[in-house]
Amino acid sequence: MADTRYLDWPFFEPRHRALARELDAWAAQHLAGDHGADVDAACRALVRQLGAAGWLRHAVAGRALGGISDAIDTRAVCLLRETLARHSGLADFAFAMQGLGSGAISLAGTEAQKARWLPAVAAGEAIAAFALSEPDAGSDVAALSCAARAEGDAYVLDGEKTWISNGGIADFYVVFARSGEAPGARGISAFIVEAGTPGFHIAERIEVMAPHPLARLKFENCRVPASQRLGAAGEGFKLAMRTLDVFRTSVAAAALGFARRALDEALTRATTRPLFGGVLADLQLTQSKLAQMALTIESAALLTYRAAWQRDQGRNVTREAAMAKLAATEGAQQVIDAAVQLWGGLGVVSGVAVERLYREIRALRIYEGASEVQQLIIARELLREVRAVQAP
Numbered sequence: 001m002a003d004t005r006y007l008d009w010p011f012f013e014p015r016h017r018a019l020a021r022e023l024d025a026w027a028a029q030h031l032a033g034d035h036g037a038d039v040d041a042a043c044r045a046l047v048r049q050l051g052a053a054g055w056l057r058h059a060v061a062g063r064a065l066g067g068i069s070d071a072i073d074t075r076a077v078c079l080l081r082e083t084l085a086r087h088s089g090l091a092d093f094a095f096a097m098q099g100l101g102s103g104a105i106s107l108a109g110t111e112a113q114k115a116r117w118l119p120a121v122a123a124g125e126a127i128a129a130f131a132l133s134e135p136d137a138g139s140d141v142a143a144l145s146c147a148a149r150a151e152g153d154a155y156v157l158d159g160e161k162t163w164i165s166n167g168g169i170a171d172f173y174v175v176f177a178r179s180g181e182a183p184g185a186r187g188i189s190a191f192i193v194e195a196g197t198p199g200f201h202i203a204e205r206i207e208v209m210a211p212h213p214l215a216r217l218k219f220e221n222c223r224v225p226a227s228q229r230l231g232a233a234g235e236g237f238k239l240a241m242r243t244l245d246v247f248r249t250s251v252a253a254a255a256l257g258f259a260r261r262a263l264d265e266a267l268t269r270a271t272t273r274p275l276f277g278g279v280l281a282d283l284q285l286t287q288s289k290l291a292q293m294a295l296t297i298e299s300a301a302l303l304t305y306r307a308a309w310q311r312d313q314g315r316n317v318t319r320e321a322a323m324a325k326l327a328a329t330e331g332a333q334q335v336i337d338a339a340v341q342l343w344g345g346l347g348v349v350s351g352v353a354v355e356r357l358y359r360e361i362r363a364l365r366i367y368e369g370a371s372e373v374q375q376l377i378i379a380r381e382l383l384r385e386v387r388a389v390q391a392p
């Protein structure tokens with residue numbers, strides 16, 4: 001196991017420390033090999049495996065519904081993502097999407113909706129997806145245009161969603177569409193759309209630098225029973241933001257996992273690579289790099305677990321989660337780049353761990369709020385506090 005001193009931090013309770021250690025041992029045994037070229041099959045298998053081992057119980061809320069506890073434990077989710085990401089980016093992806101894809105059901109589902117999906121998600125028997133982004137609505141997501149027209153006891157969906165993780169392999173999609181109760185963000189509702197619903201199909205498979213199932217979805221005259229609307233009509237945007245709020249800190253944790261793995265790989269290489277009569281690690285410029293990598297990781301970890309702890313206390317974490325995501329994802333990119341540099345030519349060879357990490361980290365600086373969006377959130381919170389004090 002990598003450096004685990006952070007588990008002694010006061011943010012954690014004994015159950016968190018035990019969880020991280022158990023998962024690390026499990027992952028070392030079960031996630032060591034290559035996942036193979038068929039990324040869809042690999043993801044399906046990983047979801048089943050993570051479900052059978054009980055790890056997905058942390059991704060849903062409600063003991064009676066297969067969850068480990070009645071509310072999602074952010075620190076546990078973060079430790080799970082960090083540990084999985086350290087071992088396998090695809091396993092982290094499979095875990096994270098079960099949580100993000102079912103999060104709106106945990107938060108706002110009716111008893112029937114929860115009973116239908118959450119136990120299956122927790123067991124790894126149903127694959128979840130979260131369909132918010134559109135070709136013209138990414139960072140400015142309130143501009144989404146996919147329409148949901150009320151018609152009798154159903155809604156009819158027309159439009160597109162893109163960049164949808166698990167697109168093509170999911171059993172259900174939580175889809176956010178414009179139902180028109182009010183302009184802008186107040187006229188959006190959320191729906192559970194099952195795979196195979198007539199009028200819903202995968203329009204395009206999207207290939208990305210770190211392969212995982214990703215697709216553009218198309219809805220054409222797609223009838224969804226009103227009983228599959230999630231939460232109140234017109235409350236979908238708020239529900240999407242609440243769902244992202246639960247999981248934003250966990251993106252930081254995944255970045256930490258990638259960064260820790262990169263540092264481990266860098267240390268191994270630097271201490272064994274013969275160079276100029278010694279090894280790479282003897283050179284002071286190498287030591288400077290290693291020190292900076294460790295510092296970046298530790299500071300991002302402090303921000304991440306502070307945000308997770310604060311959320312578990314029931315406090316608002318808008319500023320803290322934004323800081324954690326920004327610092328951890330940007331920092332991980334730098335750490336991984338330094339690790340590639342230390343590996344020299346070998347660092348850019350396809351399939352080498354640091355090369356894989358270099359591709360895997362990149363999207364984390366873009367999704368669930370790009371770095372610029374996190375900067376704006378932090379500044380907005382700062383200015384709000386100052387203006388509240390200045391107000392006459």
Ligand SMILES: Cc1cc2nc3c(=O)[nH]c(=O)nc-3n(C[C@H](O)[C@H](O)[C@H](O)COP(=O)(O)OP(=O)(O)OC[C@H]3O[C@@H](n4cnc5c(N)ncnc54)[C@H](O)[C@@H]3O)c2cc1C
Nearest residue numbers: 130131132133138139140163164165363366367368370372
């Ligand atoms: C691998 C991957 C998986 C994804 N999975 C999902 C998923 O499962 N479900 C889903 O709904 N979406 C998903 N997304 C979509 C993701 O959330 C969007 O890509 C993201 O919100 C950015 O939107 P965009 O790509 O349209 O970029 P744009 O909105 O066009 O933004 C482009 C760039 O502009 C900059 N920018 C943005 N806002 C500002 C600002 N205010 N000031 C200055 N600069 C700014 C940022 O650098 C940003 O990267 C995924 C994306 C990727 C890459």
